[in-house]
Amino acid sequence: MMQAPNPHAITRKSLHHELVDRLQTLIINAELEPGSKVPEKLLCDQFGVSRTPLREALKVLASDGLVRLEPNRGAWVTRVTIEEVEEVFPVLGALEALSGELACKHISDDEIAAISDLHEQMMQSYKVRDLGAYFSINQKIHRAILLAARNGTLATSCQALSLRMQRARYLANMTQGRWQEAVHEHERILEFLAARDGPNLARTLMDHMNSKRLSVLRWLQSGGATTD
Amino acid sequence: MMQAPNPHAITRKSLHHELVDRLQTLIINAELEPGSKVPEKLLCDQFGVSRTPLREALKVLASDGLVRLEPNRGAWVTRVTIEEVEEVFPVLGALEALSGELACKHISDDEIAAISDLHEQMMQSYKVRDLGAYFSINQKIHRAILLAARNGTLATSCQALSLRMQRARYLANMTQGRWQEAVHEHERILEFLAARDGPNLARTLMDHMNSKRLSVLRWLQSGGATTD
DNA sequence: CAACGTAATTTTGAATTCATAATTAAGTCA
DNA sequence: TGACTTAATTATGAATTCAAAATTACGTTG
Numbered sequence: 453m454m455q456a457p458n459p460h461a462i463t464r465k466s467l468h469h470e471l472v473d474r475l476q477t478l479i480i481n482a483e484l485e486p487g488s489k490v491p492e493k494l495l496c497d498q499f500g501v502s503r504t505p506l507r508e509a510l511k512v513l514a515s516d517g518l519v520r521l522e523p524n525r526g527a528w529v530t531r532v533t534i535e536e537v538e539e540v541f542p543v544l545g546a547l548e549a550l551s552g553e554l555a556c557k558h559i560s561d562d563e564i565a566a567i568s569d570l571h572e573q574m575m576q577s578y579k580v581r582d583l584g585a586y587f588s589i590n591q592k593i594h595r596a597i598l599l600a601a602r603n604g605t606l607a608t609s610c611q612a613l614s615l616r617m618q619r620a621r622y623l624a625n626m627t628q629g630r631w632q633e634a635v636h637e638h639e640r641i642l643e644f645l646a647a648r649d650g651p652n653l654a655r656t657l658m659d660h661m662n663s664k665r666l667s668v669l670r671w672l673q674s675g676g677a678t679t680d
Numbered sequence: 681m682m683q684a685p686n687p688h689a690i691t692r693k694s695l696h697h698e699l700v701d702r703l704q705t706l707i708i709n710a711e712l713e714p715g716s717k718v719p720e721k722l723l724c725d726q727f728g729v730s731r732t733p734l735r736e737a738l739k740v741l742a743s744d745g746l747v748r749l750e751p752n753r754g755a756w757v758t759r760v761t762i763e764e765v766e767e768v769f770p771v772l773g774a775l776e777a778l779s780g781e782l783a784c785k786h787i788s789d790d791e792i793a794a795i796s797d798l799h800e801q802m803m804q805s806y807k808v809r810d811l812g813a814y815f816s817i818n819q820k821i822h823r824a825i826l827l828a829a830r831n832g833t834l835a836t837s838c839q840a841l842s843l844r845m846q847r848a849r850y851l852a853n854m855t856q857g858r859w860q861e862a863v864h865e866h867e868r869i870l871e872f873l874a875a876r877d878g879p880n881l882a883r884t885l886m887d888h889m890n891s892k893r894l895s896v897l898r899w900l901q902s903g904g905a906t907t908d
Numbered sequence: 909c910a911a912c913g914t915a916a917t918t919t920t921g922a923a924t925t926c927a928t929a930a931t932t933a934a935g936t937c938a
Numbered sequence: 939t940g941a942c943t944t945a946a947t948t949a950t951g952a953a954t955t956c957a958a959a960a961t962t963a964c965g966t967t968g
Contacts, residue, residue: 540833603770751929754949754950
C-alpha cells in the first residue's frame with residue numbers, strides 16, 4: 453500500500469502542515485467551491501495521503517474560518533457573506549493601520565526603495581490594465597509593509613483574515629473608477645511611507661481597507677457570490 | 681476497550697473540539713507547564729480518548745500559538761516570551777480600540793447598565809484586595825465591551841490573542857501602584873463608554889493595554905517566568 | 909404515483925495498528 | 939572511567955480498521 457502514483461502526491465515534511473497550505477490554496481482559488489462539501493476521499497486520493505492528516509488539516513482550517521465542520525456530516529467550504537465582509541474589513545483596517553504606524557518606525561531606506569520599486573511596477577500594470585499582475589504586486593506591497601512593521605503576530609493575524617477575504621475572485625469586478633481610486637490611495641500610501649509619517653499612513657491604510665470593503669460589498673450584492 | 685473509568689472522561693459532542701477547550705484551560709492555568717512537553721499518552725488516559733482526536737486538537741492549538749509542534753519530537757507548551765509580549769499587546773491594543781469604537785456605536789442602555797454593575801463589583805473587589813475576583817470581573821467587562829461591538833470576528837481575534845497572554849499568572853505580580861492605576865483607567869473606560877465617546881474610549885483602551893504590557897514585561901524581566 | 913418506512917450503502921468519527929524516527933539502555937574498547 | 943557504538947525501547951506520524959451516524963436505494967402501502 454501507499455506510494456500513490458499521483459504526481460501531486462506529497463512526500464516532504466509534516467503532512468498536515470503541507471495539507472493546510474494546499475487546501476488553503478484550493479479554497480482561495482475556488483477550486484473548492486464556496487458552499488460545497490469538502491470531498492475528503494477525493495482529496496486523499498489526489499494527495500496520496502490517508503484521512504488522518506487530511507482531517508487534521510481540516511480542523512485547523514475550520515479554526516481559521518475557511519471551512520465549517522458539521523458534526524457527522526463532514527466539512528464544508530465557507531462562503532464569503534456580507535456579514536463576514538462587514539466584520540472582517542474593519543478588523544483588517546485596524547490591523548493595517550497599526551502595521552503602517554509600526555512600519556514607519558522600523559522600516560529601512562532599502563525597504564522603502566524596494567516598495568517604491570514595487571509601486572512603479574504596479575503602476576505599469578495599471579497602465580496596461582493587467583489586473584492579475586496589479587493584484588499580485590498589490591499584495592506584495594501590503595506584505596512588505598507588514599514585514600517592515602517587525603511584528604510577526606500582527607503579520608500572522610493580518611494574513612489569516614486576508615485569506616478569508618481572498619476566497620472570491622471579486623477583483624474581476626473592480627470597476628475602472630474603483631481601480632483609479634485604489635491607485636490614488638496607493639500613491640498616498642507610498643508618499644506617507646517614504647516620509648515615515650505614521651499617523652497619516654495609518655489613516656490612509658484604514659481608508660484603503662474601507663474602500664475595499666465597499667468594493668467587495670458591491671460585488672457581493674450584485675450577485676457575485678453565485679457560484680452554485 | 682474504550683469506556684474509560686476516569687470521571688473526567690469526555691462523552692458529549694465533538695471530541696477534538698472539547699479537547700481544544702480542555703487543553704486551553706490546562707495551558708492557561710499552567711497545569712501544563714510552559715516549556716514542557718505535552719504528555720500525549722497521559723492526557724489520552726486522563727480524558728479517556730485515543731490519540732487521534734487529541735492530536736487533532738494539538739494541531740489547532742499549534743496554529744493558535746499555544747503549543748509548538750516539533751517534527752518527530754511531539755508537542756511542547758509555548759512560553760510567554762518578552763518578544764511575544766512586545767508583539768501581542770500592541771495588536772490587542774489596536775483591536776480593543778476598535779472594539780471600543782464599535783461598542784459606542786452599538787451598545788444598548790441595558791448593556792451599559794450591566795457593565796456599570798460589573799464595574800461596581802470590580803471596585804468592591806479592589807477595595808477588599810481580592811485580586812482573583814478583580815481579575816475575573818475585569819475579564820467580564822472587556823468581554824462585554826467586545827460583545828457590544830457586534831463583531832464576532834473581532835471578538836474571536838481578541839480572545840485568541842488574550843489567551844496567549846493569559847498563560848502566566850502574572851497578575852500575582854501586580855503592584856499596588858499598578859493596580860490603582862488600572863482601576864483609574866477603568867473609571868475612565870466606563871465614563872467614556874457611558875458617554876458613548878468612541879474616540880476617547882478607543883484611546884483609553886489602547887493606553888490600558890499598553891500599561892498592561894509594561895506590567896507583564898516587568899514581571900517577565902524580574903524572572904517571573906521561571907517555572908521550570 | 910407519492911409518501912412513508914426500512915434495508916443497503918456510504919461517510920464520518922475515533923480507536924487501533926504499524927513503520928519509522930528518536931530516545932534510552934547496554935555493551936565495547938581505549 | 940568515559941567516550942563511542944549499537945541494540946532495545948519508546949514515541950511519533952500516518953495508515954488502517956471499526957462502530958455509529960447519515961445518506962441513499964428500494965419496496966410497500968395508501
